[in-house]
Amino acid sequence: MTQDELTKLNIGQNLDNLMNLDPRGYGVCRILYKAAREYTGKPLTINAAERLIGLVKENDIVYIITGFVLLSHKKAEMDGIIGAMFIARALVKAFKAKPVIVCPEDNLEAVRRLSRVMGLHLYEDIEELKEYPVSMGVVTFTKYAGKAKAQALQMLKTATPPVVISTEAPGANKKGVYHNATGLDVTKLEAKTDIFFKTAKEKGIPTIAIGDLGNEIGMGAIGGHINKYIPYAAEGRCRCGCGGGIAADSAADDIITATVSDWGANALVAALAFLKGDHEILHGDEDQKRAIYTASESGMIDMYGWLIPSIDGFDIEINLAILRLMRECISYAPKLVDACKTWFEKVDELRFFEENK
Numbered sequence: 001m002t003q004d005e006l007t008k009l010n011i012g013q014n015l016d017n018l019m020n021l022d023p024r025g026y027g028v029c030r031i032l033y034k035a036a037r038e039y040t041g042k043p044l045t046i047n048a049a050e051r052l053i054g055l056v057k058e059n060d061i062v063y064i065i066t067g068f069v070l071l072s073h074k075k076a077e078m079d080g081i082i083g084a085m086f087i088a089r090a091l092v093k094a095f096k097a098k099p100v101i102v103c104p105e106d107n108l109e110a111v112r113r114l115s116r117v118m119g120l121h122l123y124e125d126i127e128e129l130k131e132y133p134v135s136m137g138v139v140t141f142t143k144y145a146g147k148a149k150a151q152a153l154q155m156l157k158t159a160t161p162p163v164v165i166s167t168e169a170p171g172a173n174k175k176g177v178y179h180n181a182t183g184l185d186v187t188k189l190e191a192k193t194d195i196f197f198k199t200a201k202e203k204g205i206p207t208i209a210i211g212d213l214g215n216e217i218g219m220g221a222i223g224g225h226i227n228k229y230i231p232y233a234a235e236g237r238c239r240c241g242c243g244g245g246i247a248a249d250s251a252a253d254d255i256i257t258a259t260v261s262d263w264g265a266n267a268l269v270a271a272l273a274f275l276k277g278d279h280e281i282l283h284g285d286e287d288q289k290r291a292i293y294t295a296s297e298s299g300m301i302d303m304y305g306w307l308i309p310s311i312d313g314f315d316i317e318i319n320l321a322i323l324r325l326m327r328e329c330i331s332y333a334p335k336l337v338d339a340c341k342t343w344f345e346k347v348d349e350l351r352f353f354e355e356n357k
Contacts, residue, residue, distance in 0.1 A: 001353055003344040007333050009353065011274055012043025014329040018322055019045070019258035019267040023314070028213065028230065032257035035225035041357075044256045044264075048208050049271035051254050052163065055206060058096040061126065061137075061159035064088055065166040065197060065217060067103035069189040071180050072305035076106040079312045080168025081114070081300060082291045083210070083265025086283055087165060088136045089118040090269040093281045098129055100137035100159075103169075104191035110298035111138045117290045126158050141191040145176070148195035155196065156203060164200040167210035168261035169193050171217040171248025177240065179215050183232035185240035193217065194250045201253075209252035210264040212312070218252030260312045266323055274330040282327055285320050292316055 001009075016037070020029040033044075040047045056062060066084035070077050081103070088099035101111050115122035120136045123129040129137040142151050170178045170186065171194045178187045194217045201207055209218020214226035214233050226247045227234040233247040258264030266282075273281035292309045302310040309316055347353075 001348050003337070003341065006344055006348065006353060008046055008275075009043065011329060011333055012046030012271060015045040015267040015270055015326060016043045018325055018329070019256075019263040021322065022259055023318065024259075029257065029259040031229045032212070032214065032222070032226070035222040036255050036257040039222055039255065045267045045271035046275070048254050048256055048268050049275050051206065051208060052091075052272060053275060055162040056091060056095045056097050057162070059130070060095070060097045060162050061130070062091055062097050062099045062161050063102050063155070063164045063196075063200070064099055065102045065164065065169045065193045067107040067191060067193070068168055068170050069104060069106050069186065070301060070303070070305065071184055071186050071189065073301060074189060075299055075301050076104065076110070078292070078295050078300040078302055078310065079212075079261050081107050081110050082295055082311065083167050083262035085111070085114045085118055085291065086269055087167065087265050089120065089283060090272055090281050092120060092134060092136065094272055094276050094278070096133065098135060098137065100126060100129070100139055102139050102141050102193055102196060104143065105140045107300075108138065108140055110295050110300050113294050113298050114291060117287065117294050126155075130159075141193045141196060143188070143191050145192050145195065148192035149199060152196040152199040156200060161200070161205060163206045163208060164197060165208045166193070166197055166217040166252070167265050168212070169217045171215060171219065171250045173242070173244035173247055174249045175242050175244035177242040177244055179232070179238055179240065179246035181213055181215065181246070183238035183240060183246055185242065194248070197250055206254075207252045208254045208256070210256040210258065210261050210268070212258050212261045212264070215246040215248055216261070217248060217250050218255055219248045220251035221255050223247050223249070223251070260314060262311050262319075263322055267326060270326040270330050277334070279327070279331060282330065285323065288320060288323050289316055292319065
């Protein structure tokens, strides 16, 4: 294993570990991560970032799906939208791509306001977006299953993306029912963006999905594991009576699982910044703080229903702390390439990482 390969492996593992810190202590993130790591065969963050580098080029339209509406107040939650916006910013920084947020109407005001935090011009018409640099788009997706396929086909006709990304967006189970975390039916509240996701897959478009429970788009990639170990996931375990469980049926090509989906999104951006050798791709503390406040002021609610600047019950300080640690992880290694060269050689000689993949 070369020094570059070993560095990449361990930086990726650092980022994976940070996005899966478990301050709540109930272990769901660890349950998901075990299967996700086996599925990808390498650190999830590096795997997804490498996929983006291999696929995305200048001026490419990249659809980013997000938006989970919570039952408590029938409003969209904070988690997902912020991470999606920072992925959008990173795609512009890294590739000069044209990201498009695909979300329910409930997220539209937040996207409009957050685009200014990202420093990006926002267009609600994809054809218009194609004309302008330093820009992103937004498309609100239908909540009516009968209209979803037609809208998906039209969007993919307007712009065929090299990849579709989903983060913290609801995915229906095998019976077509969407659930919240505690097994209740939220089908009427949710945009049917998983139909868009599946349509893209049917057309051979690569997919990446980020989730933190198993009821999100794309998590069907590790569905057997989720059904076995996640509460309310298996058939007959949900509380709505549909008998299908909360596990999403849709399966992504590449997945990222994290304690909070936004932490997974930040870790993906950090991995991309590391691989591209451009730390400006990863946003700073002030950007993160402004984004959280802006999303809250736009009506996005915390997981527990509070209209406060908090993501999945985690306040601004812990979100900033994890982001800072991610930044430090990707900053140290490039400074120590020569200083640590001998150590890399000695570690490689003993073949621990070769024997413990």
